[in-house]
Amino acid sequence: MRSQHAASPLTRTDALVERVWEAVMTLDEPAAVRAVLRALDDGLDPEAVLMEVIGPVQGRVGEEWAANRVSVAQEHAATAINDRAVAALALHPAARTQPSRGRITVACVDGEWHALPARLLAEVLRIRGWHVDYLGAQVPAPHLIAHLHRTGPDAVALSSSIPTRLPVAHATITACQAVGTPVMVGGAAFGPGGRYARLLGADAWAPDARTAADDLARGPLPRPAPAHQVIDDLPHLKDQEYTLVARSRPRWVREVMAELEDAYPAVRDYTDAQRERTAEDVSHIVEFLTAALYTDDEELFTGFLLWTAEVLAARGVPSVSLLPALTLLGRRLVDFPRAAAMLRAGADRLTRTPPTAPHPPA
CATH class of the missing domain: 3.40.50.280 (Cobalamin-binding domain)
Known part of the structure; x- marks a missing residue:
């Protein structure tokens, strides 16, 4: 008869999540793989390990990166460890069908x-x-x-x-x-x-x-x-805004960066790394704007801006720092009514919504 003190499947899964999480955060690949294989040896369902352990651990890695508690290098290493754990699980007899x-x-x-x-x-x-x-x-x-x-x-x-x-x-x-x-x-x-x-x-x-x-x-x-x-x-693509904005992205990023340096003296003092990250942010803004134009969904763009503001806030950068780039991009959208409306909506949401804990954009 099973002891009343035996761990329930949920408790066993939660404990495994913590063991794998600790191994991932210390970049201890062997420990992560051992924990997964030991759980399978002990009879834990392979599908549960995939979906209730490795998947949630990976999600937590992304949340920690967004909150600026792990670096990009740590996030990449953690992802590689999780992938190796999946590979090890796939070779275990319990998972072979x-x-x-x-x-x-x-x-x-x-x-x-x-x-x-x-x-x-x-x-x-x-x-x-x-x-x-x-x-x-x-x-x-x-x-x-x-x-x-x-x-x-x-x-x-x-x-x-x-x-x-x-x-x-x-x-x-x-x-x-x-x-x-x-x-x-x-x-x-x-x-x-x-x-x-x-x-x-x-x-x-x-x-x-x-x-x-x-x-x-x-x-x-x-x-x-x-x-x-x-x-x-898609009927809304007939206005050609998506195509024209997508084609203009490289030029607009260069122009906006140049104008930011002219209009805001602090930008001129950026390090090369800071300047590169700012250019990446501007490029991402235009990329998500084009995706919103393709789907004709304003929320796709505004949701991205709010997520970006939350990530920046976690790194000590005020969310209003995005507004100058939006203003400069807006000057290039006078002939693009759908894109201009999305840009205005995004700027409005940024000024009205305080940053919270960051979540990936959807």
């Missing part, structure tokens, strides 16, 4: 380097009995399509975390459907409730790996007819 279902290709959108969510999905699907081709981060669409022609999977699971990759995601979804392969998408890039997934014509959306696996288990996604969706069928 003979394929009994169909074939799924799992890939990240071209330009998307956040591969761990896709890796977690791939391993959950393998545990559930699927034959999985995991292609990893930043997969160019032509290479993905060549793979589909060669392997003929039942579906593609496409992952993206950054909304600026949505135009590329749209092109990739359309290309996969054009060769008759249905597409399920997931990741923070596709917005709350997957609203951008629907906008871009994906065949399915799932908020997490378990839901994706559950949905795929219910039956195959319908195979789309060739030319299922035309890539330029």
